[in-house]
Amino acid sequence: MIRRLSQARERGIPEATVARLPLYLRALNGMSERGLATVSSEDLAVAAGVNSAKLRKDLSHLGSYGTRGVGYDVEYLIYQISRELGLTQDWAIAIVGVGNLGRALANYGGFVSRGFRVAALLDADPAVVGDRIAGLNVEHIDELEAVIRRRGVSIVVLATPAAAAQQVADRVIAAGITSILNFAPVVLSVPEGVDIRKVDLSIELQILAFHEQRKTDRMTGGAAMAEEWPEAVDL
Amino acid sequence: MIRRLSQARERGIPEATVARLPLYLRALNGMSERGLATVSSEDLAVAAGVNSAKLRKDLSHLGSYGTRGVGYDVEYLIYQISRELGLTQDWAIAIVGVGNLGRALANYGGFVSRGFRVAALLDADPAVVGDRIAGLNVEHIDELEAVIRRRGVSIVVLATPAAAAQQVADRVIAAGITSILNFAPVVLSVPEGVDIRKVDLSIELQILAFHEQRKTDRMTGGAAMAEEWPEAVDL
DNA sequence: GTCCCTTTGTGAACCGGTGCACAAAGTGAT
DNA sequence: ATCACTTTGTGCACCGGTTCACAAAGGGAC
Ligand SMILES: NC(=O)c1ccc[n+]([C@@H]2O[C@H](COP(=O)([O-])OP(=O)(O)OC[C@H]3O[C@@H](n4cnc5c(N)ncnc54)[C@H](O)[C@@H]3O)[C@@H](O)[C@H]2O)c1
Ligand SMILES: NC(=O)c1ccc[n+]([C@@H]2O[C@H](COP(=O)([O-])OP(=O)(O)OC[C@H]3O[C@@H](n4cnc5c(N)ncnc54)[C@H](O)[C@@H]3O)[C@@H](O)[C@H]2O)c1
Numbered sequence: 171m172i173r174r175l176s177q178a179r180e181r182g183i184p185e186a187t188v189a190r191l192p193l194y195l196r197a198l199n200g201m202s203e204r205g206l207a208t209v210s211s212e213d214l215a216v217a218a219g220v221n222s223a224k225l226r227k228d229l230s231h232l233g234s235y236g237t238r239g240v241g242y243d244v245e246y247l248i249y250q251i252s253r254e255l256g257l258t259q260d261w262a263i264a265i266v267g268v269g270n271l272g273r274a275l276a277n278y279g280g281f282v283s284r285g286f287r288v289a290a291l292l293d294a295d296p297a298v299v300g301d302r303i304a305g306l307n308v309e310h311i312d313e314l315e316a317v318i319r320r321r322g323v324s325i326v327v328l329a330t331p332a333a334a335a336q337q338v339a340d341r342v343i344a345a346g347i348t349s350i351l352n353f354a355p356v357v358l359s360v361p362e363g364v365d366i367r368k369v370d371l372s373i374e375l376q377i378l379a380f381h382e383q384r385k386t387d388r389m390t391g392g393a394a395m396a397e398e399w400p401e402a403v404d405l
Numbered sequence: 406m407i408r409r410l411s412q413a414r415e416r417g418i419p420e421a422t423v424a425r426l427p428l429y430l431r432a433l434n435g436m437s438e439r440g441l442a443t444v445s446s447e448d449l450a451v452a453a454g455v456n457s458a459k460l461r462k463d464l465s466h467l468g469s470y471g472t473r474g475v476g477y478d479v480e481y482l483i484y485q486i487s488r489e490l491g492l493t494q495d496w497a498i499a500i501v502g503v504g505n506l507g508r509a510l511a512n513y514g515g516f517v518s519r520g521f522r523v524a525a526l527l528d529a530d531p532a533v534v535g536d537r538i539a540g541l542n543v544e545h546i547d548e549l550e551a552v553i554r555r556r557g558v559s560i561v562v563l564a565t566p567a568a569a570a571q572q573v574a575d576r577v578i579a580a581g582i583t584s585i586l587n588f589a590p591v592v593l594s595v596p597e598g599v600d601i602r603k604v605d606l607s608i609e610l611q612i613l614a615f616h617e618q619r620k621t622d623r624m625t626g627g628a629a630m631a632e633e634w635p636e637a638v639d640l
Numbered sequence: 641g642t643c644c645c646t647t648t649g650t651g652a653a654c655c656g657g658t659g660c661a662c663a664a665a666g667t668g669a670t
Numbered sequence: 671a672t673c674a675c676t677t678t679g680t681g682c683a684c685c686g687g688t689t690c691a692c693a694a695a696g697g698g699a700c
Contacts, residue, residue, distance in 0.1 A: 184656075184657070185656090185657095186656080186657060186658090187657095188612055188615050188616075189608070189612055191611070191615075192605075192607065192608040192611040192612070193592070193608065195611075196590065197592075210676085210677065210678090211677075211678070211679095212677085217592070218592060219592040219594070221658075221659060222659095223658080223659050223660070223661090223679095223680095224657090224658065224659070226677090226678065226679060226680085227657095227658085227659090227679080227680075229678095229679090230678085230679055230680075234678085234679075236677080236678050236679080237665090237666065237667090237677085237678080238664075238665040238666045238667085238676075238677050238678040238679080239665070239666040239667045239668090239675080239676045239677050239678080240666070240667070240676080240677070240678090241676095241677070241678085242678090254615070255611050255614055255615045255618075256614040256615055256617065256618030257611065257614065259618075261610075261614055261617075263610070270508075270509040270512050270513055271509045271513070273505075273509070274505040274506045274508070274509040275606070277505050278505055278506070278606075280590065280606070280607055281606065281607045281610055284607065284611075285614070286607075286610055286614075324617055325610065325613055325614070325617065348617065348620060349613040349614075349616065349617045350613075351606075351609055351610060351613060355431065355515065357428070357432075357452070357453060357454040359454070363620070365613055365616045365617070367609045367612060367613055369604055369606065369609060370427075371510070371513075371515070371516065371586075371604065372427065372515055372516045372519065372521075373424070373427040373428065374586050374602045374604060375496070375498070375516055375521050375560065375586060376426070376427040376430075376490050376492065376519075377423055377424055377427070377602060378560055378584040378585075378586060378600055378602055379490055379491040379492065379496055379520070379521075379560070379584075380423050380426075380489070380490045380491055381423075381584065381600045382491065382496075382559055382560065382583065382584045382600070383490075383491030383494075385583060385598070419686070419687070420686085420687095421686075421687060421688090422687095445646085445647065445648090446647075446648070446649095447647085456688075456689065458649095458650095458688080458689055458690070458691090459687090459688065459689075461647090461648065461649060461650085462649080462650075462687095462688085462689095464648095464649090465648085465649055465650075469648085469649075471647080471648050471649080472647085472648080472695090472696065472697085473646075473647050473648040473649080473694075473695040473696045473697085474645075474646045474647050474648080474695070474696045474697050474698090475646080475647070475648090475696075475697070476646090476647070476648085477648095641700105642699105642700090643698105643699090643700090644697100644698090644699085645696105645697085645698085645699100646695105646696090646697080646698105647694105647695090647696085647697105648693105648694085648695075648696090649692105649693095649694085649695095650691100650692090650693090650694100651690105651691095651692090651693100652689105652690090652691095653688105653689090653690085653691105654687100654688080654689080654690095655686105655687085655688075655689095656685105656686095656687090656688095657684100657685085657686090657687100658683105658684080658685080658686100659682105659683095659684085659685105660681105660682090660683085660684100661680100661681095661682095662679105662680090662681090663678105663679095663680090663681100664677105664678085664679085664680100665676100665677090665678075665679095666675105666676085666677085666678090667674105667675085667676075667677100668673105668674095668675085668676100669672105669673090669674085669675100670671100670672085670673085670674105
């Protein structure tokens, strides 16, 4: 069976491109709401905060959807990007760990809009199990496998303490899940074929602190450099 | 003034390296707690989930802190990385927007440990202002400039609705802040010299959905490809 | 002091991604 | 039809980052 595809679509969109498509989609939705029918790569690039050549190259990976001299049809491009990202289907997600963060996520309406639906909340604490949050019952972690199956969950959000995260991940993966969004500050080890994305607040702050320090160092003359390798750090 | 630095430290650590240092630091802290005195690049790399050559190159940017045939001294390396990241000083952060997410962040103890301290909470809603959360009074956004100055805030976490984020960012920057962690799903435009990092849950989920779709597509035979460009999308 | 073993630090090839710059393609006016 | 103008799609040079692979350095045994 020979694979004949429309355009430049042999196999695989660059990872960097995938990571930007949601950005373009968001900008396009804004434009759609404002009633714009078409948009040039230049304008869309500005709205998404990227270089216009990059935007065009990104879009060229999906196919040749623009019209030279005109630009891109907003609605059509929304449809194409949505389809590429898999947002034309409905994704059921489960949140495991309904503490501070898990609750905030459950109550958040922002992603429900775009194809994602919080379908289950799970926790190990009997004091939390049974709570009703955002219209959902918190279920016990023992029910994990059954809940995943019953609700058709395909993406799991991990919001447990770090100490429990690996163990929960193992179980979730054993139950057939291959996409996990991890908020716990640990490096999860998972088998080939399982996608993990992590959100790590503490790392983000540390990166900011690094640059902030550089900025203020520069301000104060850049000296104090001599001091930076103190003698006698015994141990 | 000639800049003589210990080793390979002319100027600037690669951005990719900076982003990994917090990971190494976390792994090292775990090892320190378990009483390990030294660690090889191989072991540390495994703990941090990276390739060992990369780890060695990363560390080499800070200086030559290892001992051939032995490895790295855990405590010394913790000290060096902490210093490089600026974690030997104390960073006051302000959270603007004390809703679902802002509250979760305020109540979170995880980053307080490592040099960061939530020093102020700000909101525009009179119903929220005055609330006491995690030992802090929520202050009115009108006090922004005064609060930043008074508390020595140098990093701001934005947790307002998307619609307010740009406006709040502008104000925060005008007040002298140059490091912002943004949770609102918008592309902020900021002047040169201001560092923005964003955490965007919805984008992370969309990236997972993309890969998940690919996986299940492959499972179901990779066909249905012919269907994927429907005719007649009028408009 | 010599030899063997371990592990670092880095040169060099490689790779994915970026951005410039331009030919090709389309629109609209005349 | 032709021409002037706009904007896409992409070839190409470049760049930061990754990985391999190895020489150099240090430790420990004898
Ligand atoms: N809250 C934040 O702002 C924030 C920010 C960054 C990172 N995090 C991380 O997110 C995670 C959650 O943070 P939090 O503040 O919500 O913590 P939390 O302690 O408030 O909530 C954790 C929840 O997980 C549940 N849990 C524990 N073990 C479990 C298990 N084995 N199975 C199922 N549920 C289990 C607990 O019962 C609790 O309800 C932590 O790893 C934390 O480091 C939180
Ligand atoms: N809650 C989540 O899990 C989650 C997840 C991803 C992204 N986000 C994003 O984080 C942001 C906050 O989400 P949330 O769920 O906490 O929303 P929220 O509506 O619960 O809270 C927003 C808070 O910001 C305050 N606010 C509004 N305008 C303000 C202004 N000009 N100055 C100061 N404060 C102002 C509001 O009074 C409110 O208290 C949103 O942009 C949301 O899209 C939230």
